[in-house]
Amino acid sequence: MKQIALYGKGGIGKSTTSANLSAALSLQELDILQIGCDPKRDSTRMLMHGNFIPTVLDLVRERGDAALSISDVVYSGFNGTRCVEAGGPEPGVGCAGRGIIATFQLLEKFGALSGDVIVYDVLGDVVCGGFAMPMREGYAQEIYLVTSGELMSLYAANNICKAIRRLSMRAKSRCRLAGVICNAKDQLREKELVEEFARRVNSALIQFIPHDRIVQIAELNRKTVIEYDPGCPQAQRYRELAARVMENTRFTVPTPLEIHDLESLAIEFM
């Protein structure tokens, strides 16, 4: 079983990338489980044809965990992909990080963490220990950074490199950086910049996904690009991403950059 996690700045397109990746992987006849680890709970929505599925934490709150079983929390989406949303508190109260930990413990208890590939789609910034949970021992060992060429996006990706490096030094930890996915914003020399960033943090650009209106159109039709228009070039890029993820064997301990190095890198490619 392969367990991968996608991390990146908020709004950068992690959920879109995750859902299309899961959809593409499912077409390789693989059993896919996608887990949305963000209180916003919209990670799996396009796999579920626009539906918000009940979140694990909402179910626990309403019914108590003793009354729940695996069928209450796992929903079948596009092409048999299995979807889970962790959920979390309303914005501004409680502790979302603890929510992720609780969700993982429950999914373990249910034996829900199974399949050929588990895709963890995690909230933008690793703001506390809870959001590093998917990187811990027994969960995702391959971490993909989703970023554009914008400095703030690279800055967030670089911060996540710090978290991966810290966690990779723990005993028994097998959490590694598996690559960088560029979800482009149509900047000049964006691919070269992100490629160079990936190299400098001791990794590689695994896929360049150009900006394409088809993503928005598919979303308005409540579908992934893979499902909405499988023949379009963007769908092909997601399928390539899926193939590369499955073939990838280069997993590294990242070397995060200092802020001034990151800035001068961005200036170099301006």
Added chain:
Amino acid sequence: MTSNPLPSNSCRFGGCTLTGALSVTSHVRDAVSIVHGPNGCTHHNFSLLHATALDNEDICIPELFSTGLTETEIIFGGEEALDRTLNSVTRLDPAAVFVLSTCIVETIGDDVRMVCSVPRGVPVIPVPTAGFLGGPFQEGVNNALIALAGMAGPAVPNGGVNIIGEKNLEYEVNENFAEVARLLDTLGLPVNIRFVHDLNVDQIPLLGAARLNILRDPALEPVGTCLLKQFGTRYIPSFPVGISDTIAFLKSVADTCGLDCREPLEKERELQEEIFCDFADLAGYEVRLDPAMTDMDGIRKVREVADALKLDITPAGCPVPLPADPPVGTAGMRRMLHRWRRSLHA
């Protein structure tokens, strides 16, 4: 952000902010205290308060409630649980409700003050008591006393003296109070209220009526300063310990109140002399003071007693018991000497 207190501070003077605050609020007898946190925080403190009260022959069940937080409230926020608990507790018609926070609710950012500010027909007083912020037991005591003082407004002066911050968990808390009350009485000063020991909510408004506050010990200075600002009441920073300290205490109280203390001082000195005569049989004994539980200042004051009785302090001497808190006033000294005599004549 707070830093870790030194390990040296974590033994006797450490402890938890919450426990310190509960040692105060549980002594407001017609009020209840809610601990906003997991059940264990309440259970642990209930046991401690109950056991120490029994030690002092005080058979009183502390009125403690827990908001009983579990993981669900930690994830989704505990404010609703506090609101629910407040609603059910206020139905019991307490004279006031104190809400004490815990580590976890401060960590997840529950707005305890906001929930407490909802009108419920009874005073609801929040007391910040998250232990991880670094405040020891004493800080909890101070926070609770300052929060309670906020319930009192201006009052007509009545000439009495407040006793502030008694150590409700110490053995001999009542004996120590009685001794200070006796010393005040020699100056013709009545006690106004014991803030807080065995108190009712309707007595709290009397807090500002006193002409003087006497703090149990100097660690209560922040409370003394707060009351000075709030009511203009001056304070004496500590109960007296030992021979000369007791005399100095009387003089200091008299000076602050503008009283003539020559005669009371003379009488107190005579009383001390009588005690030394009563214990003259101890003269010449070799004794050893075990400083395990007493600070250097306390040791110095106990040494003064030993010197006055012509005891010989040597490392090879017979160990004599020292109270955990140094003996208060002349009567405290007499009780200590009775124990010494039993040890020496054993």
